Amino acid sequence: TFEQSFHDVYEMKPDQLQLGFLKVLRGSPMEAESKDFGIVYRDNPPYEVLYTRQLSYEELLKLKGICEMVEVYYNSGQFTNAIGYLEHYYPTPMKLYEELAGYYESKHMDMQAHSRIRRYELLLDFFQEKVLRFEAGSDHEPDPRSDRETDRESNFFQDYASDHSKPEKLKLFEEILLMDLFLREDMKSRPPFAMDRIQKNHKNLYDEYRREQILVHIETFQYDIETSVKNGEVMMRESTVIFNYSERDPITKSATLIRR
Structure with missing residues (x-):
């Protein structure tokens, strides 16, 4: 299945995970056999498949939403720590990206262009609404899947959702986002969620x-x-x-870290 293939590759932690959908090119053998397989595709470039006998249009749209979240939050390499932390709250990585895609759609954010900072703010909102909110139990949105599947995932979620207080988790996640932000860029202005952080005087170190x-x-x-x-x-x-922005990872472009 797509989900199993996704997990097999994801566990290898590639620098990028390229996901694409089948296209039916004009004059190709696939075009000649498309009716036999119940494949319906766009009649203009890039001739992307819309649905098949086995895969509905709605299911394909759902997969495309997941792919978009993978592109933004994994392939960009800008949210490595945040995604790594969020993965602990979901039974599989794909469930995380599926939830992210659903969140974007519910907020009508899936069809908009977003700045880099806005992507971090949305991820913070997602954490507050979909992760921390779950601790309230009854506030969790109903899931149309089978009771056995949702109960198993709920139990998995609760294992991580009940260990620490919400304020602690929120402060931690804000710091994780800040870590990811500064790994890639020396921000000239701090993001809204970090404006009230009290910082020590590092003048001597800077000098x-x-x-x-x-x-x-x-x-x-x-x-x-x-x-x-x-x-x-x-x-x-x-x-x-x-x-240290003068020494970056040649692949991820992340700054070198020195801890004191």
Whole structure:
């Protein structure tokens, strides 16, 4: 199945996961056999398949929504820690992207262009509404799938949703998003969700790197981001992180980190 194939590849943690849909090119053998397989496709480029005998139009739209979320939140490489942490709340990665796609659609955000910062804000809203809100139990939206499947996923979700208080989790996730933001860019202005963070004075550290003509950003975190993302737990441990933009990962373009 598509879901199993998705998981098999996703577990390998590729730099990018390219997902595409079948197209029926004019003059190809597939075009000649399309009626035999019940394939209906667009009659103009790129001749994308709309539905088949086995796969409905609605199911294809759902898969396309999942693919869009993978493109934005995985392939961009800009949300590595945030997605890694969120994966702990879902039985499979695909369920996470499916929920994200549904969230975008419910907010009518799926057909709009969004800035990079807005994508982080939407992910924070998603975390508050779809993850933290679930702790209230009855507030969780009904799921049309079988009771056995939804009960199994609910139990999985509750294992992670009940360990720590909502305020702690929210503060942690805000720091995770901030980590991802500064990994890629030395932001000239802080995002709205980080405006009220109290920062220590790092003037001496900045001066040290400026003398060496090294571009850095210095941020103090209250949580152990690496451990929290790895284990899906709220781990408090204050640390000062130096983002070195003069030395980036050649593939992900992320800044080199120095922890103090």
